[in-house]
Amino acid sequence: MEKRRKVLLCVSGGIAVFKAAALTSKLIQSGYLVKVVMTKSATEFVSPLTFQALSRDHVYTNTFDEKDPANVQHIDVADWADVVLIAPATANIIAKLANGLADDMVSTTLLATTAPVLIAPAMNVHMYQHPAVLKNMSTLSSYGYEFIEPNEGYLACGYEGKGRLAEPEELLQVIDHHFTRRENPEWHGKTMLVTAGPTRETIDPVRYFTNRSSGKMGYAIAEEASARGANVTLISGPTNLPVPRGVNFISVESAEQMRQAVYSVFQENEMVIKCAAVADYRPKNTFDQKIKKQDGEWTIEMERTNDILKGLGERRTIGQTLVGFAAESQQIEEYAKKKIVSKNVDMIVANSITSPGSGFQGDTNEVTLYKRTGEVILVPMDTKVEVAKRILDEIMIIHKEIKK
Incomplete structure (x- = not known):
């Protein structure tokens, strides 16, 4: 049975505690x-019983309430975690954490753990903009702690701004x-360019x-590659999709804008996945x-866009x-195999736009997946997120062979 990943959730006092319950x-x-693990202030907003029911485990609130005499609980819990x-x-x-203070269950556990710590302010x-808070966050960043930036919007105190x-x-x-990054060390530091979406x-x-391209396949590839630890540039035509976390995002509209953006960063990337549905033709004249x-018909003369x-x-190194x-x-x-030769690529990812799903x-x-080597791999129907994972697995195999 696959080893289950262990998350230690430390909850401190604030109205956003209810989101921590949903996350659990x-x-x-x-x-x-x-x-x-909860601070005393956190228990004023949501009871420990709620988190116990959701986590199906003990909830730790008091350093001196030792549930198991065989262990020191804040050390035991700190050692248990894969991530905090x-x-x-x-x-x-x-x-407290920035200054090494330990006066309750949460702070003592945080100082005792050697697991990676993620902080969501x-x-x-x-308060978020106060110099003391900024200094403390800077100190923790220098120690290697990772921050998850808060969102902007309406706050419980009535203010609007960054802090949610x-x-x-x-x-x-x-x-x-x-966990994806930790489990895929071979992707760390790789540079990848992904294009996605339609052009106008x-x-x-x-x-x-x-x-009709939605961009979902390209965005899934970019997000998964970034999650694995690659440095990803995503060049996208117009979509309604949120920008994947951690990618360098470049927005374009036309095929020509896409071409210029792609060529400007092409040589900087070890891997290039051209997933965008770029227009083959454009109006010869615009107004x-x-x-x-x-009255009557309107004829629009079209011209080819650059391939x-x-x-x-032709430019690859x-x-x-x-x-x-x-x-x-x-x-x-037939078309996929022709493209491998005519476009000088290592693999073509082909799909039927008429097949259901x-x-x-x-x-x-x-x-x-049609590879230059002649290998053909069928990736069966699945979510685009899962298909993206399989595509990236095969791309890494190809990349390793090329780098030999």
Whole structure:
């Protein structure tokens, strides 16, 4: 049975404690083992019983309430953790940790642990900006602690600004990424360029040509690569997707903007995955003013855009891994194999846009990987997140061979 990951959640006093309760539930549902340590102030907002029910384990609140005489509980709990998350982290607990103070269960446990510590601050906007708080956070950063920045918005005190605890979904993602990074050391420091989404080719200030790409596959690849420890640049056409945590994001609109952005950073990256659905044609003539409706037909003359993937294949240097995508409606294998040669790529990720569950917009995909070596790998229908993981596994295999 696979070893379950262990998360120690340290909860300090603030209205955001309710989010820590929601996070505990999400961690358990995701298969983590969770132990909760609370400050006395935290118990004023949510009772320990709530966290006990959600974590299905003892909740630790008092340094002197030794539940097991065979162990010193704050040492035992500190040693148990694979990772420690302080959420919410008040100005008080941040100050204690930065100055080595240990006067309750949470602070003594934090000083005793050797596990990585993640800190998710939550406080009034003016408190968050106070020089003493900033100094304490800087001190902890220099010690190697990782901060999860709070969100901006309406605060419980009535102010608006930065200070809201990150949402439980965001905190869960950070925990997931922590373990993903730790379990994939071969990805640490790798440089990767990913393109995603559609492009828009302008006709006039109102109209444009585009395609049905949602960007979900490219964003999933960028997010997973970043989680594994790669330095990722994501160049994206217009989408409604949130920017993945930790990536260098470049927004573009047209095929020409995409080409210029890609070429500007291409040589800096060891791996390049061109997942974007770039327009093959654009209007030959564009208009500064809206074209008014008239009687009869309207014909728009189109011209070819530059083939970005082919240009990358011509520019690639020794040691670079280049991967393209092919979304086809027919003769998928034939077109994919032709692209490997004509574009000078190491692998084509091909999928049928007519197969149920694997077209644009959806959250699932089924792809076939065609390698330059002749190897063909079918990745069965799964979420785009899981498909992204499999694609990256194969890209690393190819990259290792290229680097030999």
